[in-house]
Amino acid sequence: MAYDKFTTLTSTAVPLPIENVDTDQIIPARFLKATKREGFGDNLFRDWRYNGDNTPKQDFVLNNPIYKGKILLGGKNFGSGSSREHAAWAVYDYGFRCVVSSFFADIFKNNCLNIGVLPVQISPEFATEIFEAIYADANTELEIDLEKQTITLLSSGTQESFDINGYKKGNMLNGFDDIDYLQSMKNEIETFTESRPF
């Protein structure tokens, strides 16, 4: 599914300093019953965000109006657990275009890259600095420049570069996905298939 190009993003961030946030928290399994990709943002962090009677839990960060923006700042090992792409969809559908963490779970990171959410991995020290800056001032902005592969905390000017492979970077900058690429390899794939023993 096509997504909007990602070039630069300057935004405030929503802080969620919990480690090992798993995809069951990002989107619980009982909300995976749709057959179309729509409305998943409503159930992002459902059980942390709402009580059993669907009233908002006031102490959860998404229900705190002072924190908003297109960047989600998570704790270490963000997105562990299930391979459900619904977790990345929920993040995107809610309005985030970027998740920043000192460590990402593998499949979640891959799913994000496939749907146009940029995972930005930074050092634990920089993560701590950003959390502190946001708690001091919720209007603190981060600037992410994908072309240059940099993330900057604008209030202090602290900057780090982040990794992304050249192929995925090109996809994100242009709004392409892997299927566009694979389709162009049809003949090569068909030849390869003939060589498979089973």
Add this chain to the structure above:
Amino acid sequence: MSKSLFDKVWDSHVVRSIADGPDVLYIDRHLIHEVTSPVAFVGLESRGLSVLYPQRTFAVADHNTPTINQHLPVKDPLSANQLKTLETNANKYGISHWGLGHENNGIVHVVGPENGITLPGATIVCGDSHTSTHGAFGAIAFGIGTSEVEMVLTTQCIMQPKPKKMRISVNGALHKGVTPKDVGLYIISKLTTSGATGYFVEYAGDVFENMTMEGRMTVCNLSIEMGARGGMVAPDEKTFDYIKGRPKTPKGADWDKAMAYWKTLKTDDDVVFDKELTFDASDIEPMITYGTNPGMGMGISNNIPTAESVEGGKATYDKSLAYMGYAENDQMIGKKIDYVFIGSCTNGRIEDFRAFASIVKGRQKADNVTAWLVPGSHVVEAKIKEEGLLDIFEEAGFVLREPGCSACLAMNDDKVPAGKYAVSTSNRNFEGRQGPGSRTLLASPLVAAAAAVTGVVTDPRELL
């Protein structure tokens, strides 16, 4: 150049390697289920594409299926719609479909090996992270997202960078009462849930060489819980004996040809791994988890470790223990439990039910326990009956249900109520995993059985 088992299988599936980018990896076998596939079909149709090799994809209904009265219409309309959508898509594109009620139905990672879909040296993917199960056969098997499901359907390939390689060896002999599940939980407790992120694991050493295929599947299944993309064991005679003659394994000359290839699938002597870990089997005791991720596990006779002694932030640790209603230094033995679940792609095979039966035989289910015994497939269910295990269960006050993922992720009605404790043979103890507010203690079938007959966390070695 010398290669590891993982290198050999991965490299032979690379259709194209992109500089500063991923490999285009060919997929031999693709498993799909009702939850993560519908949007992939919507996607390919919106692009005007079709399924390239339908005979390489196998559809199985499992995540949403009820585990009682499967002959009746599915009550939940959303689940029913997903199941119907899977069937419709499979039929439309000529994909084999084992839906509810089909004799081959069950959990996708149980029925794949049972039917010979899983083969050594193959690449196998599914939109489910526990696809790592199939690595037990010397396959490269791992979970993918729905975008990748669409890629496999339309091109039989995905695009991923090659993971680094790790070898985990467990040597020596396991103590009585220590099962493959305990080996898995032990390794995860040592590595944490992110300790193998970015790696593909090869399991080696005495313990895995001596382990049954079912046991290898249990350990490989849990690879994802330490962050690894997958785990695998080199195929050996046990592997070949298991797969020989299954419905979809190669036959005749094709079998001989395949065997010649499969026998080359082992790590060369001088391979250097990116990370190498070795554990002593005698250090492992029956395990149980006390927190809200699978890395929060401990030997059942220990006390809950303090925040300082486990990896991770104190705030996260405190949140986890508060959710569980436990405190640092608590003893787990004797903790009251409410539910027992045996089943799932981790421990839903015949060997697991034999282990469960070995403890409940001649005893009675504790009154305070609700027990769900859910076979991994109809084939497992039939074996349970054939081997007389069902009689043992029924005499002890248990009821056998019908196959499916069930309470592992509680997408169907098998939900543990808020605040209740479940000893579960599944793979994840995340908050709310078994139902909103549920509290999960991951353990082996033996520990589950001991809890089921005593109503509290009990060391199974006392009942063996």
